[in-house]
Amino acid sequence: MAINETLLVTPAAMTRIDRAAVDSGLDGFALMQSAGAHVAAVAVSQFPEMRRAVVMCGPGNNGGDGHVAARLLGQSGVHVVRYGRQPGPGGDAARAFDICPGPLHPLADWQPQAGDVIIDALFGAGLDRPVSQEIAGVIERAEESGTPVIAVDLPSGLSGRTGVPTGACFTARHTVTFAALKPGHLLMPGRALCGQTHLCDIGMPARLICSDDPVWRNHPGLYREALPAASSAQHKYSRGHLVVFSGPLISGGAARLSAMAGLRSGAGLVTLATPPIAVLLQATHLTAIMQRAIKDDADLTDWLNDKRISSFVIGPGFGDLGKARSFIRLLADTGCPVVLDADAITAFASCSEKLSNLFNDKLRLVLTPHEGEFRRLFPDLADDETLSKIDRARMAAKQLNAVIVYKGADTVIAAPDGRCAVNADAPPWLATAGSGDVLGGLIGGLLAQGMPPFEAACAGVAQHGEAGTRAGANMTAEDLVMEIGKPA
Numbered sequence: 001m002a003i004n005e006t007l008l009v010t011p012a013a014m015t016r017i018d019r020a021a022v023d024s025g026l027d028g029f030a031l032m033q034s035a036g037a038h039v040a041a042v043a044v045s046q047f048p049e050m051r052r053a054v055v056m057c058g059p060g061n062n063g064g065d066g067h068v069a070a071r072l073l074g075q076s077g078v079h080v081v082r083y084g085r086q087p088g089p090g091g092d093a094a095r096a097f098d099i100c101p102g103p104l105h106p107l108a109d110w111q112p113q114a115g116d117v118i119i120d121a122l123f124g125a126g127l128d129r130p131v132s133q134e135i136a137g138v139i140e141r142a143e144e145s146g147t148p149v150i151a152v153d154l155p156s157g158l159s160g161r162t163g164v165p166t167g168a169c170f171t172a173r174h175t176v177t178f179a180a181l182k183p184g185h186l187l188m189p190g191r192a193l194c195g196q197t198h199l200c201d202i203g204m205p206a207r208l209i210c211s212d213d214p215v216w217r218n219h220p221g222l223y224r225e226a227l228p229a230a231s232s233a234q235h236k237y238s239r240g241h242l243v244v245f246s247g248p249l250i251s252g253g254a255a256r257l258s259a260m261a262g263l264r265s266g267a268g269l270v271t272l273a274t275p276p277i278a279v280l281l282q283a284t285h286l287t288a289i290m291q292r293a294i295k296d297d298a299d300l301t302d303w304l305n306d307k308r309i310s311s312f313v314i315g316p317g318f319g320d321l322g323k324a325r326s327f328i329r330l331l332a333d334t335g336c337p338v339v340l341d342a343d344a345i346t347a348f349a350s351c352s353e354k355l356s357n358l359f360n361d362k363l364r365l366v367l368t369p370h371e372g373e374f375r376r377l378f379p380d381l382a383d384d385e386t387l388s389k390i391d392r393a394r395m396a397a398k399q400l401n402a403v404i405v406y407k408g409a410d411t412v413i414a415a416p417d418g419r420c421a422v423n424a425d426a427p428p429w430l431a432t433a434g435s436g437d438v439l440g441g442l443i444g445g446l447l448a449q450g451m452p453p454f455e456a457a458c459a460g461v462a463q464h465g466e467a468g469t470r471a472g473a474n475m476t477a478e479d480l481v482m483e484i485g486k487p488a
């Protein structure tokens with residue numbers, strides 16, 4: 001018996017898991033009993049002031065969970081009213097319906113009353129189309145009346161695969177789900193629509209909670225073994241040398257943030273490659289970070305003969321898109337890992353194929369686009385509404401032979417071989433100017449220390465979020481960078 005806290009299971013895979021459980025001799029009805037009991041427990045513990053449990057039941061097993069919860073709440077003295085549709089004969093849901101006393105009213109009859117708490121057991125993993133007008137009307141009434149909603153498995157109307165509603169959708173205060181989270185519990189806006197998600201053990205055996213195409217919640221197990229280890233035999237060059245490219249006079253701050261993040265991530269040395277006109281200005285701001293004046297391709301080519309350089313970050317505040325493209329071509333020839341952020345991503349807007357030709361050897365390219373930058377590079381993927389953010393990141397990763405860090409409140413990290421993680425633990429105040437520059441430098445610093453790209457990206461995104469949590473609300477990117485590398 002178990003839950004899997006790190007695996008994300010699509011609704012289709014969860015249906016297969018449910019079937020495998022029953023095929024292997026488990027009692028599906030017992031699982032449903034346990035699911036319904038968890039829902040009832042959340043209802044009484046979270047809403048002790050509840051006057052009426054309004055249990056809305058759909059025609060499938062999600063509705064079955066609702067009938068179980070209704071029966072148990074009734075037994076514990078809660079006033080229960082049930083609405084919805086009777087399940088078809090024969091299955092577990094029909095059995096749950098049969099043993100639940102009391103009438104089942106048509107859904108449209110519900111009129112909100114003070115003290116109502118809705119238990120939304122209309123659709124869960126089985127949702128495959130927009131909800132009906134009748135249900136949309138009930139959702140609207142719930143919203144207008146401010147009636148709190150506890151969703152069973154998923155708020156009805158939300159796709160568990162994409163995290164995007166298929167039409168009208170409940171906004172839940174709590175969501176009670178079973179065995180493993182679905183992508184829709186973490187991807188936006190799904191995560192917000194779920195409210196607080198409770199992952200409950202209903203007795204599904206651990207061996208069955210698996211997937212042949214796994215997507216993970218970002219967690220240390222994905223990168224812990226690849227983290228750089230401190231050793232007394234090290235010298236600064238063996239800890240890695242990160243190079244960050246600075247923009248012109250007016251926009252040098254972004255590169256400084258990246259450089260500082262790289263240094264604080266543990267890289268032995270960080271050099272800012274600066275246009276000659278900006279060297280003096282940068283020098284007034286830098287102490288531990290070194291500088292090298294780089295005017296053009298010739299300067300860069302000459303410097304790249306230094307084999308002690310380990311990784312590059314280019315893009316934050318870089319400005320000149322043409323120059324970015326020609327520098328990136330030169331960086332590609334070094335065989336070193338490269339992080340492209342901001343202007344270096346925009347430089348390949350609608351010509352991403354030029355990028356894929358440059359880095360088609362081993363995996364050593366990391367891109368860190370936010371929503372807008374992703375769209376600039378991959379307009380077709382961004383516009384395809386059948387795809388989830390996970391699908392988009394994975395397809396982009398394959399196209400470019402790169403690790404894609406598709407940023408946001410639900411950052412998705414994808415590798416070309418299909419490895420994929422969703423980071424949902426970063427605080428919202430990371431949405432501040434310069435925070436992305438810090439992330440780029442942090443990943444670049446981990447790459448300089450020899451971490452493989454997917455692991456470096458997962459670790460960088462996690463450490464970025466942890467640093468943000470330590471820095472606290474209203475932090476600036478300067479505060480954020482100073483939290484990197486501190487103990488958790």
Ligand SMILES: NC(=O)C1=CN([C@@H]2O[C@H](COP(=O)(O)OP(=O)(O)OC[C@H]3O[C@@H](n4cnc5c(N)ncnc54)[C@H](O)[C@@H]3O)[C@@H](O)[C@H]2O)[C@@H](O)CC1
Pocket residue numbers: 015018019021028031032035058059060061062063064065122123124125126127128129130131132152153154178202
């Ligand atoms: N089978 C099991 O072992 C367990 C299943 N559980 C519950 O079972 C749920 C999945 O059950 P089901 O596969 O029966 O699926 P649902 O109960 O989510 O949906 C039932 C059916 O509704 C129809 N439908 C989908 N979208 C619709 C729409 N917009 N309008 C009208 N009809 C629509 C579909 O044909 C679908 O098969 C989970 O979400 C979970 O709550 C839990 O009881 C735990 C154990």
Ligand SMILES: Nc1ncnc2c1ncn2[C@@H]1O[C@H](COP(=O)(O)OP(=O)(O)O)[C@@H](O)[C@H]1O
Pocket residue numbers: 342370407408409410411426427428429430431432433434435436437438439464
């Ligand atoms: N609501 C949010 N919750 C958590 N993290 C967020 C949220 N919004 C943005 N972020 C994170 O903040 C960073 C912002 O990066 P970016 O958009 O490139 O900003 P900038 O260019 O100003 O540095 C990214 O790491 C992103 O994942």
Ligand SMILES: [K+]
Pocket residue numbers: 062120121122123124151152153154155156
């Ligand atoms: K539901």
